[in-house]
């Protein structure tokens with residue numbers, strides 16, 4: 048099938064590459080000339096395991112092309128995926144300017160029938176606005192051209208995006224209950240047939256419910272995390288181990304084990320903005336989503352917990368003190384720094400006067416870019432970008448772990464102890480066992496793991 052992807056960002060690139068891998072003829076459009084030039088020169092703008100190989104294979108086979116040519120992109124695809132960003136607006140609601148601009152561009156150039164697929168995460172009712180934008184442009188040209196708008200939200204996770212896309216838990220497709228809507232659904236069915244031949248994992252629904260499903264999924268996952276983080280802080284107080292509690296409750300199939308890890312708070316480009324956007328949608332209908340407001344508030348507080356533990360241990364004035372920080376990306380296997388808890392930790396340590404040495408296996412370049420925006424030149428001068436995890440440790444009072452990269456899971460504790468000024472570890476992702484750390488003579492501060500300091 049001939050497919051156009053509008054927006055060659057995270058989701059657009061993965062969607063385009065995976066659909067090309069399945070034999071479709073894919074045209075990826077972006078407004079960012081630099082991104083398109085990079086892709087046309089064999090580069091990949093994001094770090095995502097397996098993606099480079101899929102893109103390279105399909106480029107060589109002539110199944111994927113990258114361009115900024117809007118007219119050509121509209122002419123190409125019988126199915127046009129809108130996969131542009133929906134960042135938070137000033138009031139937290141989803142900013143739809145990119146989605147609507149993409150729709151208008153299609154309307155300006157389309158001639159025959161097109162299926163327009165909203166792949167971006169968009170508030171309930173957006174498909175109606177996309178339809179109106181398309182129709183405005185078509186009417187302005189005085190032509191007749193028909194289209195259907197389908198909602199097909201994306202559930203992939205960064206760091207496992209190719210795998211998630213190729214082996215989805217579910218595919219949600221919202222379409223109108225009209226002849227045109229059924230025609231669009233038939234195209235989507237054909238497109239997704241290779242993923243699940245019997246369509247046992249496809250959920251067909253109306254457009255508004257599909258739009259809502261995406262926010263409900265992210266809000267539920269964020270809720271689980273904030274719930275566990277709040278309990279972890281209480282566990283610290285009462286002398287319980289949140290990891291034991293996690294096993295204890297996760298074994299109940301009604302609860303399940305996933306997304307129950309307490310830590311330094313959730314980050315990334317999606318949970319923070321989608322929780323906020325759903326709250327704002329509710330407010331438009333005079334409804335207050337109390338649970339989600341709490342989820343957001345708990346997460347904002349949780350991002351401070353690691354830094355507060357350091358300050359509690361070493362004092363509010365950290366001038367003259369140096370710390371090692373492992374992990375900068377908002378989660379492992381990505382270089383994405385959007386809403387990363389590490390940014391909050393660095394702000395706390397630098398505000399208290401400390402110097403830091405930081406290391407991340409893949410996010411160093413992105414961290415340099417982002418921290419140059421977050422920090423003043425004086426603050427940035429107190430950050431050293433180290434060459435390896437061990438290189439961060441020299442002269443550090445303590446090691447602070449923010450991201451649970453695999454490479455940090457089995458370090459040489461003897462070497463760490465020798466290199467650090469004091470054998471103190473703050474573990475924002477509960478990578479290690481408190482008992483093991485106690486045996487190795489480390490002072491260990493996890494999240495919700497104070498069982499050994501119980502009196």
Ligand SMILES: NC(=O)C1=CN([C@@H]2O[C@H](COP(=O)(O)OP(=O)(O)OC[C@H]3O[C@@H](n4cnc5c(N)ncnc54)[C@H](O)[C@@H]3O)[C@@H](O)[C@H]2O)C=CC1
Nearest residue numbers: 054055056057058077078079131132133145149167168201
């Ligand atoms: N990043 C993720 O893991 C996931 C993101 N989503 C959702 O997918 C959407 C896209 O997210 P990302 O891929 O992370 O965004 P992104 O910011 O990485 O990429 C968006 C791309 O769209 C381009 N763009 C903007 N306006 C355009 C236009 N009119 N025509 C062509 N290109 C245009 C931008 O230049 C950029 O390259 C968002 O709604 C997000 O919530 C959904 C699931 C997972």
Ligand SMILES: O=C(O)[C@H]1O[C@H](OP(=O)(O)OP(=O)(O)OC[C@H]2O[C@@H](n3ccc(=O)[nH]c3=O)[C@H](O)[C@@H]2O)[C@H](O)[C@@H](O)[C@@H]1O
Nearest residue numbers: 201202203204205272306307308310313314315317377378
């Ligand atoms: O809409 C989106 O963009 C995507 O948002 C999340 O994916 P992502 O943000 O890539 O990453 P997650 O693995 O969900 O992690 C998000 C944050 O939660 C944190 N987290 C996750 C799980 C957990 O148990 N505890 C926890 O603190 C992670 O460290 C990370 O900071 C969802 O998992 C995807 O299904 C969804 O498609």
